Amino acid sequence: MGWTRTPRLxxxxxxxxxxxxTNKIKELRAKHNLTxxxxxNRVGVRRExxxxxxxxxxxxxxxxAYDIAxxxxxxxDDLFIFD
Amino acid sequence: xxxxxYQRIKLALTFVLAFVFSQAIVLKSFIPPIIxxxxxxxxxxxxxxxxxEIIADERDxxxxxxxxxxxxxxxxxxxxxxxxxxxxxxxxxxxYEPIAVTLAFSTCLLMLLYGVIFRYYNKISxxxxxxxxxxxxxxxxxxxxxxxxxxxxGEDDWICQNGEWVGRGRPDFPAxxxxxE
Numbered sequence: 001m002g003w004t005r006t007p008r009l010x011x012x013x014x015x016x017x018x019x020x021x022t023n024k025i026k027e028l029r030a031k032h033n034l035t036x037x038x039x040x041n042r043v044g045v046r047r048e049x050x051x052x053x054x055x056x057x058x059x060x061x062x063x064x065a066y067d068i069a070x071x072x073x074x075x076x077d078d079l080f081i082f083d
Numbered sequence: 084x085x086x087x088x089y090q091r092i093k094l095a096l097t098f099v100l101a102f103v104f105s106q107a108i109v110l111k112s113f114i115p116p117i118i119x120x121x122x123x124x125x126x127x128x129x130x131x132x133x134x135x136e137i138i139a140d141e142r143d144x145x146x147x148x149x150x151x152x153x154x155x156x157x158x159x160x161x162x163x164x165x166x167x168x169x170x171x172x173x174x175x176x177x178x179y180e181p182i183a184v185t186l187a188f189s190t191c192l193l194m195l196l197y198g199v200i201f202r203y204y205n206k207i208s209x210x211x212x213x214x215x216x217x218x219x220x221x222x223x224x225x226x227x228x229x230x231x232x233x234x235x236x237g238e239d240d241w242i243c244q245n246g247e248w249v250g251r252g253r254p255d256f257p258a259x260x261x262x263x264e
Contacts (some may be wrong), residue, residue, distance in 0.1 A: 045140035052142070061141050 023080045026054045028072040043067040086136040096123045155197055162190040177259045179242070188231070 029039055036050045043064060052058040053068075060068065069076045100116070100123060107116040121245075131138065169183035199220050207216045241248045241258045246257035 040137070044137060045142070046137050049140050049142045058142055064141060 013042045021059055021080055021082055022056055023053065024074075025050070025068060025072070025079065028074060028079065029054075032072060032077070034071075039071060084130060084133040084135065086134055086138060089130055089134045089138070093127060096127070098110060099123075152197075155193055159190050159194065162186040166190075174260050176261060 025039075029036070034042075036054075037047050040047045040050045044067070045064065049058065049060075049064075053060060065076055065080060069079045072079065100120060103119050104116045107113055124157055139213075164185075166183045166186040167188070169179040173180040174185065203216060207213055217240050242251050242262040243249075246263055248263050251257070
């Protein structure tokens with residue numbers, strides 16, 4: 001009998017009942033033919049930050065979210081989705 | 084210069100500094116390590132400017148904040164437990180007491196500094212009262228430093244003279260039980 005494991009929310013998120021956030025960075029980055037390194041340089045962060053963002057393990061600041069959205073030529077709403 | 088090169092130089096400098104500091108303690112010569120420390124800091128500042136890659140971003144600052152808080156908490160717990168143990172055994176060795184007091188003071192200072200800096204970044208830096216706050220904190224630290232030196236300067240203590248413990252000033256604690264040699 002198979003079962004899927006639901007993503008584990010952090011203690012802070014559980015306490016605040018904050019929903020998880022997914023994003024389309026990887027998809028849109030591929031569409032623009034950008035590497036993680038190139039996108040990182042454009043928005044002024046390290047490559048690892050882009051890696052964790054794509055994996056949904058890090059929630060960016062509003063400024064970073066805005067910078068990524070601008071670099072990928074989309075609105076923030078189209079880039080980040082709250083489940 | 085790449086980030087990796089910068090980090091390698093930083094690591095190498097850390098090893099060199101650690102070696103020089105250990106030798107300075109053995110040889111009791113403290114001027115060369117201080118000069119080397121200042122030179123290393125200047126060198127790192129210069130090299131940092133030459134790094135073309137991003138050295139730290141918002142995630143690093145977030146992680147740094149969390150790590151610093153946890154490190155302070157762990158250090159404080161260790162220092163407090165160590166202080167009580169050393170203070171409990173101060174009769175066995177008089178040297179335990181100054182170590183216990185140093186641990187207690189360093190913990191208080193660390194927490195006070197954290198509180199002051201946290202308040203600054205959390206509230207004060209967003210207002211126009213930055214200078215007033217900095218001056219107030221400096222005066223507070225100066226007063227605390229003078230009071231600490233006056234209260235804990237070790238004027239009232241037991242000193243070993245000709246094989247006997249002799250009270251200097253008016254020590255409010257009994258003479259050490261260990262033999263005076």
